[in-house]
Amino acid sequence: MNFQLITDDTALNTLCIELKQHKWLAVDTEFMRQDTFFAQLALIQIATPTLAVYIIDPLSIKNLIPLWQLFSNTNITKVFHAARQDLEILYQQAECMPLPIFDTQIASVFLGLGDQASYARLIEKLCGENINKDQARTQWLDRPLLDEQLEYAAADVWHLAQAYPILLKSLTPTQRQAIQADFNNLTDPSLYRTEPAQAWLRMKPSSSLSNKQLGLLKHLAAWREEQAVTLNQPRKWIVNDEALIQLAKRPVREVQDLHKLNQFDGETIRQHGESLIRVLDKAMQDAENWPVAQKPITLSHEQQIVLQVLHAISQQVAHEQGIHLPNLTNKHELTALLLQQPSQLNHGWRELLLGKLLKQFINGQSHLRLVHKNKHEQPKLSLSTSAVDI
Incomplete structure (x- = not known):
């Protein structure tokens, strides 16, 4: 496998002009994110449909605008595997979103590989080759890079460019349409923007938090987000989630009172104690902007029974498709579907694999039965499209 290393502005500009002729490009990135808030981009790899491979060194190139323009070219599909982190770092670097994209990890759910299929597993199934992962933990920001590091980086997109046409051909038009929603x-830019006022939504506080506690948490999370961005440090290096949630539940008035909270150590209090007290004071004066705590949804006895059936169907589908059930659905999404509220089960591959089945059952268009294939296997749930009352 041959590849070309691009390390200067002239070579990059020439390459981007050449790559415009292709309908799709396989793309991968290498980056480091061990001790920073923002990922540090180290390499960008591109492979063409003809399996030409290029490795772009962003640390050596002053003007990356031609590359960002290439990625923004809507006539060229950019093919990734597990695209979210790649999209995040490219968007934060260029402030523009690569469009359109194709994510082979999402599409592989229709190959029976589950929803979190590893790149190695995908390539083994589609191309019959084993991927060498020896350099997966390499220090990509070091220069010069060794030959084996560059060969590893090149191999990733080389295999991806081989797998994509095979995977695309295996999908039905309905499946392609479904994953387009995903x-x-x-590629929604709001996923990758740093918005301190929305930082609390990323956290997993208890559903029992009051309006006041949610209001305090919102201010505390916004403060931490601003600190993390300013210092370019991981959020947990500032204050971890558990500590902020505990402080929102048990707000204190003085710095010394932070020592009474078991989630706060002396170093955190020394560095941030006074700032945290100021944030709490400000939040207390902002009651009109506190979020409203969601009230638990009360289901009727009949709805609770139906919800249990929906959960059983979901378990069956998750097992058959090799998908971890929490990644397919959960009680909140099932309840929303039952009550005809917005749900992930109304979109993308989740709708195609599960949502449509559940909606047929809810609407009385199908019924459940147990199927016994043979006496040596456990019976399984099956949905029939002939409706009957239950």
């Missing part, structure tokens, strides 16, 4: 979600 691709559209992935």
Whole structure:
């Protein structure tokens, strides 16, 4: 496998002009994100449909605008595997979103590989080759890079460019349409913008938090987000989630009172104690902007029974498709579907694999039965499209 290393502005500009002729490009990135808030882009790899491979060194090139323009060219599909982190770093670097995209990890759900199929597993199934992962933990920001590091980086997109046409051919038009909804979600810029006022939504606080506690948490999370961006440090290096949630539940008035909270150590209090108290004071004065705590949804006895059936169907589908059930659906999404509220089960591959089945059952268009294939296997749930009352 041959590849070309691009390390200067002239070579990059020439390459981007050449790559415009292709309908799709396989793309991968190498980056480091161990001790920073923002990922540090180290390499960008591109492979063409003819399996020409290029490795672009962004640390050596002053003007990357031609590359960002290439990625923004809507006539060229950019093919990734597990695209979210690649899209995040490219968007934050260029402030423009690569469009359109194709994510082979999402599409591989229709190959029976589950929803989190590794790149190695995908390539083994589609191309019959084993991927060498020896350099997966390499220090990509070091220069000069060794030959084996560059060969590893090149191999990733070389294999991806081989796998994509095979995978695309295996999909039905309905499956392609379904995953397009997931691709559209992935390329929503709001996923990758740093918005301190929305930082609390990324956290997983208890559903029992009051309006006041949610209001305090919103201010605390916004403060931490601003600190993390300013210092370019991981959020947990500032204050971890558990500590902020505990402080929102048990707000204190003085710095010394932070020592009473078991989630705060002396170093955190020394560095950020006074700032945290100021944030709490400000949040207390902002009551009119506190989020409203969601009230638990109360289902009727009949709805609770139906919800249990929906969960059983979901378990069956998850097992058959090799998908971890929490990644397919959960009680909240099932409840929303039952009550005809917005749900992930109304979009993308989740709708195609599960949502349509559940909606048929809810609307009385199908019924459940147990199927016994033979006496040596456990019976399984099956949905029939002939409706009957239950």
